[in-house]
Amino acid sequence: MEAYSADRSLRGKLRRRYTRLAFRKPLRLALERPMITFSFDDVPATAALAGARVLEAAGLKGTFYICAGLEDGEGPMGRYGSSEDARRLAAAGHEVACHTYSHLDCGQADQAAITADVDRNGVALAERGAPDLVSFAYPYGDVSFAAKKALGGRFKTLRTVQAGLVTDGADANQLPAVGIESADGEARALRWMDEAARRKAWLILYTHDVAETPSAWGCSPQVLARLAERAAAGFDVVTMAQGAARAGL
Numbered sequence: 001m002e003a004y005s006a007d008r009s010l011r012g013k014l015r016r017r018y019t020r021l022a023f024r025k026p027l028r029l030a031l032e033r034p035m036i037t038f039s040f041d042d043v044p045a046t047a048a049l050a051g052a053r054v055l056e057a058a059g060l061k062g063t064f065y066i067c068a069g070l071e072d073g074e075g076p077m078g079r080y081g082s083s084e085d086a087r088r089l090a091a092a093g094h095e096v097a098c099h100t101y102s103h104l105d106c107g108q109a110d111q112a113a114i115t116a117d118v119d120r121n122g123v124a125l126a127e128r129g130a131p132d133l134v135s136f137a138y139p140y141g142d143v144s145f146a147a148k149k150a151l152g153g154r155f156k157t158l159r160t161v162q163a164g165l166v167t168d169g170a171d172a173n174q175l176p177a178v179g180i181e182s183a184d185g186e187a188r189a190l191r192w193m194d195e196a197a198r199r200k201a202w203l204i205l206y207t208h209d210v211a212e213t214p215s216a217w218g219c220s221p222q223v224l225a226r227l228a229e230r231a232a233a234g235f236d237v238v239t240m241a242q243g244a245a246r247a248g249l
């Protein structure tokens with residue numbers, strides 16, 4: 001289940017830090033304008049519906065990191081999206097991306113288990129109209145050598161939940177991202193947008209549910225709409241796949 005129980009111990013923190021040094025894939029970025037991506041993890045039904053609608057109303061596309069194994073199930077962020085939701089997102093030109101099949105903790109699993117779970121998600125998402133997955137997000141944001149090794153050659157980008165900006169030389173196998181979640185999610189996102197604009201960097205935002213009363217990991221449609229409006233005015237808004245292409249990947 002989606003319990004956000006990744007390894008928060010000192011050992012876990014050190015593992016994530018060591019992994020920054022291995023299996024690196026430096027990207028190249030020289031932007032005229034700052035760049036921003038809106039992404040959604042796990043993809044609760046509200047993200048696939050209300051979240052997608054907010055972006056579409058602003059003329060934007062998002063990246064949806066789907067776990068096909070969670071489809072239709074109930075979770076702490078509400079019901080997960082259906083296979084039909086995934087199909088509609090793909091057909092509407094959003095990017096369908098990979099988040100493992102079962103929301104596997106890649107910080108703990110071995111390479112064979114990671115590969116098998118990602119293979120299974122790839123087959124399922126191909127059936128939903130997304131045959132060419134190029135973007136991956138680590139469930140719980142948790143990384144390991146095994147995961148970077150298993151996935152680094154397979155996807156153009158691997159995204160974490162460590163806050164930061166993507167700048168020239170960043171490791172495409174362990175990209176930072178900023179959460180639009182909890183009560184101060186909007187303010188935090190705005191601060192990082194200011195910083196991205198100042199540095200002409202790439203900011204990757206992520207959230208989960210998009211609901212009037214969001215969970216601790218989600219945001220409201222109003223917050224998403226305000227951020228989308230601000231982004232459309234001052235940033236090149238790209239999917240992860242588009243961003244990767246612009247970063248030479």
Ligand SMILES: [Zn+2]
Nearest residue numbers: 041042139140
């Ligand atoms: Zn997740």
